[in-house]
Amino acid sequence: MYLWKYWRESRIVFCVSMLCVVLFAWLVFKGVWHIDDSSHFDRPDQAAIAKMLMISLYLQVPVSAFLAWVMGSFGVGRDLGEGSGSYLLTRPRPRRWFLWHDWGFGFLQLVWAIALVNVLIGYLVHRLVGAGGNPFSGSVMLRDMASPVPVAEIIGLNFLIIVLFAGLIFGVTYFSTIAMKHARGVMLGAGIILGYLILAAVVHHYWPAIELPDLVMRAFQTSPVSRDPVSLSNQLGISLVMRAAVMLLFPVAAQLILERSDI
Amino acid sequence: MSELVVETRSLAKHFTGLGQKPVKAVDGLNMRIERGSIYGFVGRNGAGKTTTIRMLAGLNTPTSGSARVLGLDPGRERMGILERTGFVIDRTMMPYMTGHELVRFNRGFFPRWSSEMAKRYADALEIPMDRKFKKLSHGNKTKLSLLLALAQNPELLVLDEPTAGLDPVVNDQLLRVLVEDFANDGRTILMSSHHLSEVERVADWVGIIDHGKLLLEARLDDIRGNYRRVRAIGQGLPERGPEIVTVSATEGVFDYVLSAGAESFAASLRGQGATILDVSPMNLSEIFLVLVGKESHVPVEVLA
Numbered sequence: 001m002y003l004w005k006y007w008r009e010s011r012i013v014f015c016v017s018m019l020c021v022v023l024f025a026w027l028v029f030k031g032v033w034h035i036d037d038s039s040h041f042d043r044p045d046q047a048a049i050a051k052m053l054m055i056s057l058y059l060q061v062p063v064s065a066f067l068a069w070v071m072g073s074f075g076v077g078r079d080l081g082e083g084s085g086s087y088l089l090t091r092p093r094p095r096r097w098f099l100w101h102d103w104g105f106g107f108l109q110l111v112w113a114i115a116l117v118n119v120l121i122g123y124l125v126h127r128l129v130g131a132g133g134n135p136f137s138g139s140v141m142l143r144d145m146a147s148p149v150p151v152a153e154i155i156g157l158n159f160l161i162i163v164l165f166a167g168l169i170f171g172v173t174y175f176s177t178i179a180m181k182h183a184r185g186v187m188l189g190a191g192i193i194l195g196y197l198i199l200a201a202v203v204h205h206y207w208p209a210i211e212l213p214d215l216v217m218r219a220f221q222t223s224p225v226s227r228d229p230v231s232l233s234n235q236l237g238i239s240l241v242m243r244a245a246v247m248l249l250f251p252v253a254a255q256l257i258l259e260r261s262d263i
Numbered sequence: 264m265s266e267l268v269v270e271t272r273s274l275a276k277h278f279t280g281l282g283q284k285p286v287k288a289v290d291g292l293n294m295r296i297e298r299g300s301i302y303g304f305v306g307r308n309g310a311g312k313t314t315t316i317r318m319l320a321g322l323n324t325p326t327s328g329s330a331r332v333l334g335l336d337p338g339r340e341r342m343g344i345l346e347r348t349g350f351v352i353d354r355t356m357m358p359y360m361t362g363h364e365l366v367r368f369n370r371g372f373f374p375r376w377s378s379e380m381a382k383r384y385a386d387a388l389e390i391p392m393d394r395k396f397k398k399l400s401h402g403n404k405t406k407l408s409l410l411l412a413l414a415q416n417p418e419l420l421v422l423d424e425p426t427a428g429l430d431p432v433v434n435d436q437l438l439r440v441l442v443e444d445f446a447n448d449g450r451t452i453l454m455s456s457h458h459l460s461e462v463e464r465v466a467d468w469v470g471i472i473d474h475g476k477l478l479l480e481a482r483l484d485d486i487r488g489n490y491r492r493v494r495a496i497g498q499g500l501p502e503r504g505p506e507i508v509t510v511s512a513t514e515g516v517f518d519y520v521l522s523a524g525a526e527s528f529a530a531s532l533r534g535q536g537a538t539i540l541d542v543s544p545m546n547l548s549e550i551f552l553v554l555v556g557k558e559s560h561v562p563v564e565v566l567a
Contacts (some may be wrong), residue, residue, distance in 0.1 A: 083355035092345035
């Protein structure tokens with residue numbers, strides 16, 4: 001029943017986001033771009049498809065960030081702000097139970113939305129690759145790679161990268177609403193993210209040797225001149241695990257605050 | 264000795280802010296509530312009632328001291344307390360949920376939840392259950408909060424200012440439900456209030472708190488039976504004594520408030536040559552004003 005509460009709060013945002021995905025799919029396949037008409041794409045080259053996969057990753061960043069930011073404002077932090085926190089937290093469950101249910105369900109909604117977008121992108125690429133009679137049967141050759149990379153692998157990687165990024169934004173926002181005991185914590189969350197971006201830019205400008213990690217993990221290494229993807233990034237597995245750990249730090253920190261604070 | 268449902272020992276809660284002096288919201292509170300009693304926890308606004316209740320619910324952590332609710336520690340055994348206790352504290356719930364949705368939301372949390380009771384109280388208290396919480400009137404919000412607490416089927420009901428801002432009809436409805444339905448089953452109610460007449464109507468125990476300290480805790484009948492105002496005329500009459508709560512002297516008339524032994528005290532005054540003008544009983548409002556030291560500043564009828 002508690003999950004129903006989170007759903008009740010987030011359903012409008014979630015349904016609007018699903019509607020946007022469906023609209024995007026319609027535009028792509030039946031609407032303005034007429035993907036069904038393969039004559040438009042009779043010669044997609046390897047580099048163009050690789051670049052499109054890379055761009056599709058970055059196109060998802062602002063949309064998923066906004067969705068994660070809004071979704072992070074639901075749950076216990078909002079209740080604390082609206083005065084229903086003492087009511088909610090006198091239901092016989094540990095405070096962490098409420099927190100992890102919020103976080104888990106919200107994260108699951110994000111994962112679902114991101115998965116749907118990536119399935120659509122995968123389908124689009126499959127159609128393009130198929131239309132061009134690609135000799136690698138659903139794979140893409142990157143310039144500096146010894147062997148072609150399956151499109152499914154790149155799409156899967158994009159999906160994981162966006163999930164971790166959105167999970168981070170979601171966690172930061174959720175943490176901020178708990179820390180501020182108010183849904184206004186979404187502004188603090190945005191401030192934290194923006195602050196990090198400014199810090200990274202300042203560090204990069206004054207101390208170029210120091211490189212702070214990007215908020216979005218880099219899936220590809222790019223050519224310094226053309227910015228085209230030339231290979232997959234190194235040590236992707238380790239990066240994914242580390243980013244997953246960072247993502248989980250925020251709900252854990254929110255739990256520590258919630259369990260120690262007066263309501 | 265009766266079983267204690269709530270017991271606090273030197274319970275304290277101090278709030279500190281940056282650059283500010285700590286506020287002692289609760290300051291060494293020793294409170295004992297027996298099973299089956301209706302305990303009126305009275306005090307002025309800001310006396311420490313709500314903070315005490317929040318500590319009992321495990322919402323606030325005490326600065327020092329300890330509390331036991333149903334024999335359990337609110338800090339470490341909160342779940343056990345919350346399963347068996349109905350707390351009505353802020354009366355603010357999820358604004359977008361209707362009464363029916365709040366009932367559905369709640370029932371999964373409580374093993375002893377009674378849907379039949381929820382329906383009965385919804386009918387009896389005439390709560391529009393299909394209306395969103397934010398659209399309910401203040402009185403209906405309070406009634407719905409009480410319904411949800413009662414349908415938990417708790418052993419202990421803790422209500423923070425349950426009748427604040429209610430009209431007399433709703434007030435009467437709520438008090439009837441509490442006394443005739445809930446407390447008649449031998450269950451315990453802790454009810455904070457600053458409406459003394461209402462506490463006097465329903466409570467059998469009273470605790471008076473001021474500035475975070477419990478000034479008095481006793482059976483209401485004992486308080487009524489023992490507290491007396493004695494007025495006497497005389498010279499050099501005593502100003503201190505074990506039973507003297509306050510004394511004031513104006514133009515040779517001594518006005519005593521005694522916590523016990525009024526008749527023997529009056530006899531001893533007569534022995535000292537005093538003339539006793541009257542020995543009169545006191546109601547809870549008068550006793551409250553005397554204890555919080557505001558008798559001369561606030562007319563009794565304001566709170567009576």
